[in-house]
Amino acid sequence: MNIEEARSAVIRGEISPVELAGAVFERIGAVEEKIGSYVSVRKEHALSQAKQAEDSIRSGDTPALPGIPIAVKDNICTKGIKTTCSSRILENFIPPYESTVTQRLGEQGYVLAGKTNLDEFAMGSSTENSFFGRTKNPWDLQRVPGGSSGGSAAAVAADECIAAIGSDTGGSIRQPAAFCGVVGLKPTYGRVSRYGLVAFASSLDQIGPVTKTVRDSAILMNVISGHDPLDSTSAAVDTPDFTSALGRDINGMKIGIPKEYFIEGLDGEVAGAVKEAIKQLETLGAVAVEISLPHTEYAVAAYYILATSEASSNLARYDGVKYGLRVEGDDLIDMYMKTRDEGFGPEVKRRIILGTYALSSGYYDAYYRKAQQVRTLISRDFRKAFETVDLVVTPTTPTPAFRAGEKTADPLQMYLSDIFTISVNLAGVPAISIPCGFTSANLPVGLQIIGRHFDEESVFRAAYAYEQATGWHRMRPRLQE
């Protein structure tokens, strides 16, 4: 079931929230051992939320998410419930407060299905960098689900929840959505509050939905969007009803196809599926034009300087004093060193070192400042493109899901797999990944649709028109039970 179906079944009284939660836990019991989507599942807490939802429905309330089981990435704070970031340093961290996003989900009656696995501190593209072990792709257990929100995408694809929440700094919602054949949206920077999202790279981080359909994505955006005084980067803009963009035709919409995204290294089957999808959009009335985003080739380099710099600063707070793990030492410095040495995994350490280097005096101008300048050029590329087109359409990833272990020995190869998603975060614009076909090995392919700042509505409008015309989203992985 998706949110839309579950909601109407609950409201019509065909299924109760407690039964719905029970069904999700049964499914988790049957497949979780193979997939590993979750870091933690709190059945009793979920059942008490489901009972509460039942009571409020009985008293006449019809919230947006009446008892709907939704999984939340484990870098989003849930009061009283462990939030680990899949890191040893936060293995036993219990947040004393609730994130704004889960607060809003709660106000609409959701049930927390569980906290999902991620690359440690959201640093990675495969969910292999987790202290709690890797998550597997439900379409092929030998392959990665993508990352860093791999647990959220796998849980949705394997029906271990009705929908999920992820975070996206350089592609972490869209790339796993593409690899797992589900819908993932990175909203405009500032659209969704980051209060309670454990910071990785604050100028890029954004929370968004991972769902089975485009409509569900719009439904969740209606709940989680909006200005929040607790997040100084949250924008004071009105939240439209995102679902009203659905079902409007796309006749005459102009879609830009950036030539820099159809390059060597792009998998032939992925390119084929994306080109078919563009044709389909044209059949629906969109006008496709070739455009150029000339600074695309510098995006990965700029991102991995800026993201690591911000990470090195943000992660300074894990010092064995304020949060999480503490390993005693001979003196204060020794305690810091032992705590951070034992608490962080190798990828997190690599990023802290890279970022600290890029920010250090003598290198700041050559690396950090230069990367900021490149970021401005990339933003301008998009601004210029959006003077002539309404949307930009690209593949979400250069390849389908790769094999576990394939890229772990070569960080640069791993970083390059984010090549099509990163520019969107640098520019701060919204983008969705929706299923657009399968390779001959039966692996899902994702189509990325990018919009103007705060124009998620056009993104949803085109994504929905495409989804309804094709039906790829109805394909489910065959998991032997």
Ligand code: GLN
């Ligand atoms: N894969 C990218 C990285 O490793 C993006 C991660 C993310 O969006 N959180 O930084």
